[in-house]
Amino acid sequence: MSLETVTEKITSKIAAARGLSARVKFDFGDEGRVFVDTTQTPAAVSHADEEADCTLICSLETFESILSGSKDPNIAFMMGQLKIKGSMGLAMKLNSVLED
Numbered sequence: 001m002s003l004e005t006v007t008e009k010i011t012s013k014i015a016a017a018r019g020l021s022a023r024v025k026f027d028f029g030d031e032g033r034v035f036v037d038t039t040q041t042p043a044a045v046s047h048a049d050e051e052a053d054c055t056l057i058c059s060l061e062t063f064e065s066i067l068s069g070s071k072d073p074n075i076a077f078m079m080g081q082l083k084i085k086g087s088m089g090l091a092m093k094l095n096s097v098l099e100d
Contacts, residue, residue, distance in 0.1 A: 001064045003032040009067055011045045017097045022090050025052035031060040054086040
């Protein structure tokens with residue numbers, strides 16, 4: 001799956017989320033990043049490296065597994081495959097938004 005495909009999936013999942021008002025960055029290292037600002041309507045999605053309330057750091061492969069439901073984000077976090085910077089509460093909200 002490419003960064004563009006992941007960006008499209010994030011965009012559709014965030015659009016369906018209710019009550020999420022935050023700036024979130026998904027950092028895939030050298031593979032790129034996706035920045036989502038849900039403090040505005042509609043949510044702005046870009047590949048910019050902006051300041052975020054919560055940053056999820058993992059490989060693109062790990063994130064694809066989380067999106068598809070084949071990997072539990074909590075397990076990925078405990079195994080060190082997913083790192084979180086910023087609001088842990090927001091990361092928990094994202095968990096339910098991103099799961100299929």
